[in-house]
Amino acid sequence: MIPFDFIYYRPDSLNEAAEVCQSLYVKGKSAVYYSGGSEVITMCRAGNIRPDAVIDIKHIPECMPLSVDGQHLNIGSVCTLNQIKESNLFPLLRLACGRIADHTNQCRITLGGNLCGSIIYREASLPLLISDAQVTLFGPEGKRTVSFQSVFQGRIQLKQGEFIVQVHIPTWALSARYAHIKKTAHEKIDYPLVSLAAIWKDGNLRIAFSGICSYPFRSGEIESVLNDRTKPCKERAGQAVDLLPEPAYSDAKDSGEYRAFVLKNTLQALLEEWENGKI
Amino acid sequence: MVRYENKVVISLDINGETQTLAVRPADLLLDVLREQLGLTAAKPGCLNGDCGACTVMVDGWPAKSCLMLAVEAEGRSILTVEGLGGTAAVQKAFVEANAFQCGYCTSGFLMVCHALKTQHPSMPEECVVEEWLQSNLCRCTSYREIRKAVQIIYQQNMP
Known part of the structure; x- marks a missing residue:
């Protein structure tokens, strides 16, 4: 049960959605846009947010x-x-x-x-x-x-x-070479220790990460290191981990040190598959 | 544009019947099903979208009713275990496979399996079955029997 009331809007157009959001903002009312709603409902129920209105954009x-x-x-x-x-x-x-x-x-x-x-x-x-x-x-x-x-x-x-x-x-x-790897600590369905998506364009690896830091990111520095094929895969993987934009993420479940360890091994395996033509 | 504030009267298509209800915009579909309509098959479990005990079918797909507003269900076709009628293929298969112990999770698993058969009339790949069933938890760990029930549905080509 959500223990408070809000106004529910279901606009039929982009303009209606923006206008109702703006009119609420002008009146000092809080509003959230709503589509699937799973996070909004969960946070409302837990008392993390208390919007005056939700604006359901699924019908636009x-x-x-x-x-x-x-x-x-x-x-x-x-x-x-x-x-x-x-x-x-x-x-x-x-x-x-x-x-x-x-x-x-x-x-x-x-x-x-x-x-x-x-x-x-x-x-x-x-x-x-x-x-x-x-x-x-x-x-x-x-x-x-x-x-x-x-x-x-x-x-x-x-x-x-x-x-x-x-x-x-x-x-x-849509037709480029790609790889997606998600590592979790225990269950298949869980938040990631490390999640990465990779795609190759003109023979160069592009890669983005989630889980390893407190936000998803893509790093040009890391890509440069990983694309330097004159160096062994293990060395490149180690250097990439040293270039994270912030210390590896730690929480109650998994330490940053462990996440960095998993990332290094994951990157090494990815690079080796690339070198061996398996991707 | 629809605008709902305070209590509003809405009509929902539930188990093939039109139900007219007075709800708050913040009311969850799960609570409305159970407390206003007495449809108690959908169970409150984690209330967080993790356990799947509250699963119903919405337009032929599984949905966790603890994570859906009742007002969102307008214009959608909702099916609960009560709508299966007690003799649906999936229910017979669960009985045949003894696919339950305490039974609290059973309604949710029934709806996931019914939705699976609806979307995949022919036996899908094993990984597809596994993926669908992973949405629900059984703390009595009847997973093997539930998996067997799915096999029965497809092997006997139950509708």
């Missing part, structure tokens, strides 16, 4: 597409992880979505919800960070389409009242 047509149009795969923000999996239009994203939560929850969790979530892992961001993806956002100031990597600094940087409409993935990424 522009947030729904899941199709290839010319040069891009367009995925609406309210597409569920399961819809993305079933479509199999972007195999790397399919694998990433397939390892978030469990299957039933994948039928509810949306791409936009995972990208905007407060839980630190946001694993659906990884394929987008390395595939030159763009994202269309909408808010009180209108629509803007920007590079996903430029607007995702650990979490997506939204202006007041903005929400994700679609992500756009260039078609080269």
Whole structure:
């Protein structure tokens, strides 16, 4: 049971959603955009958030597409992880979505919800960070389409009242070589110790990480080290771990030292598979 | 644009019947099913989307009713264990396989298995079955028997 009341809005258009959010903001009311809702409901029930209103954007047509149009795969923000999996239009994203939560929850969790979530892992961001993806956002100031990597600094940087409409993935990424690895401590369905997505463009490895730090990231420095094929795989993997943007993440379950150990071994195995032509 | 505040009257399609209910926008589907309609098959467990005891079917797909607002269910087709009627193939298969001990998780597993058969009328790959069943927990660890029940449904080609 959610032990307080909120107003529920279900807009039919982008403008309606942004306008209602802005009108609430002007009145000093708090509002959250809502799509799959699993995190919003959980946080409301636990008392972590207490919004005056939720704005359910699942009925906005522009947030729904899941199709290839010319040069891009367009995925609406309210597409569920399961819809993305079933479509199999972007195999790397399919694998990433397939390892978030469990299957039933994948039928509810949306791409936009995972990208905007407060839980630190946001694993659906990884394929987008390395595939030159763009994202269309909408808010009180209108629509803007920007590079996903430029607007995702650990979490997506939204202006007041903005929400994700679609992500756009260039078609080269849909057929590129890729790898996805998620390591968990015990159960298959769990938050990651280390989760990584890799894609190859023009023979170069691009790679993004979740779990190892307190936010998902892609690092040019790490990619440079990993792509230096004059050095042994083990050495490159070790150097990459030394270049993390912050100390490896520690929590009650797993130490940073252990996560770094797992990352090093995972990277070494990935590089060896690449060297041996298995990817 | 729909705007709901305080108590609102909504109509939901539950087990093939239209139910008219007064709900708060913050009411969870699980609570409405159990407390307003007396449909107690969906069980409150973790209330966090982890255990799957509250699983129902929404438009043919499994959904954890503790993580869904009742107002979101407008226009959707909701199926609970009560809607299976007691003689559905999945229920017979669970009895045949003794796929329960305390029974608290059974409703959720029944709905996941029913949704699996709905979406995959022919036997899917083992990894697909495993993936679907991993959404639910059985603390009595009847997993082997539940897996056997799924086999029975497909081997006997139960509808």
